[in-house]
Amino acid sequence: MTLFSDPRKRAFLNPDGADKPLKSPVSHSTLDRARTFRKARMVAQVVKHDCAAILLFDAVSIRHALDVANMQVWALHNAFHYALIFADGYAIDFQYAGAEHLSAGLPGIDEVRTTKAWFYQYSGENLSSAVESWAAEIADCLATYGGGNTRLAVDKLDAPGVDALRRRGLTLVEGQELTEHARMIKGPDELDLMQWTIRVAEAGMARMYEHSVAGKTEQEIWAELHFENIRSGGEWIETRLLAVGQRTNPWFQECSDHVAQTGDMLAFDTDMVGPYGYCADLSRSWTIDHTPMNDRQKRLYADALAQIEHNTALIQPGMDFREYMEKSWPIPEPYVANRYSCALHGVGMVDEYPWVPFANDAASLLAGWFEPGMVLCVESLIAETGGYESIKLETQVVVTATGARRMDSFPWEDI
DSSP states (O other), rough: OOOSSSSHHHTOOOTTTTTTTOOOOOHHHHHHHHHHHHHHHHHHHHHHOOOEEEEOOHHHHHHHOOOOOOOOOHHHHHOEEEEEEETTEEEEEEEOOTGGGGGTTTTOOOOEEEEESSSHHHHHHHHHHHHHHHHHHHHHHHHSOOOOOOOOESSSOOOHHHHHHHTTOOOEOOHHHHHHHHHHHHOOHHHOOOOOHHHHHHHHHHHHTOOOOOOHHHHHHHHHHHHHHHHHTTTTTTTOEEEEEGGSSSOOOOOOSOOOOOOOOOEEOOEOOOGGOOOOOOOOEEEOOOOOOOOOHHHHHHHHHHHHHHHHHHHTTTTTHHHHHHOOOOOOHHHHHHHOOOOOOEEEESSEEEOOOGGGGGGGGOBBOOOBEEEEEEEEEEEEETTHHHEEEEEEEEESSSSSEEEOOOOOOOO
């Protein structure tokens, strides 16, 4: 297929040949430094909140802190994998039976134990005894390594586990505040890892661009991103947000067997968890068969790009979220009802804290400010109420000492 009308986009395919996967240039030393940095940030949060340890069940937080990756998507709805990280840095990974070798040798892990999974699929009518056995081991670990401190941060835990730990005298502390703030700042080696995920995503986007032809279904076009991600060492995609033509408005319709027609607008949001577990969260919109946009499409696209450029340029280290919200691009009335859910959000291994709304949603504003090392996604969704199509654009930036530096470079459309 040789549809490319924009050589700038073709350049994102593998220069060694589009039939070959991209090969990561990231060194083992870069990965090990990133692991050390991430674990240290988690430990610092445990100490800051005066906890003996944090108990992690969230597969993404375990990956961030210890770099253990095992059936992560399955783990997100089956609580078989968990980890304890203590205030002195001692870390125990509780791994699926038969998979203990996956954790062995990772630099941040001091001990590997076999998990005692007690969720109902595994325990059934024996849930009560299974959860008591699990809680007894967790309490014993705190008695051994916690220095007499009985405060335990927990990120995600079902009610039977909460009750069982409290019966053993442990004081449970909301742990998602700890994990989100640990993950909020990226070190330079993390940025290198994330930059490579973005490179893979943009190669996938180039494949999508080439396959955006009349007669293809939304699912067929979307599959090109998955193909590039998986063959280049990536992991999964969190959503299926690609739509064509009238299905772009309202937004959030996931891809289907709808067949693309020449001149229809295609819009997508990658939400791609790529190599090393990092997320490339990028959005673009273009026409099927890359025909020139009509006047309506040009107007919507120009407004979406204006919003992206204004809100990106506005980011400065030390700026309070409220000031940013108040100075963000004012959304014209025809687009207000269909505005996106936020002006920007944090991103790391997945979407993360912070979440900064538009001025139209000021009641949901969170306290905070921009800091160097934050990675953010600046969002735009431009769609008129009852209109035919939407434009979805999104860029990924890192906050530096002087402002925001874009990490993605896949071209916007020339209108």
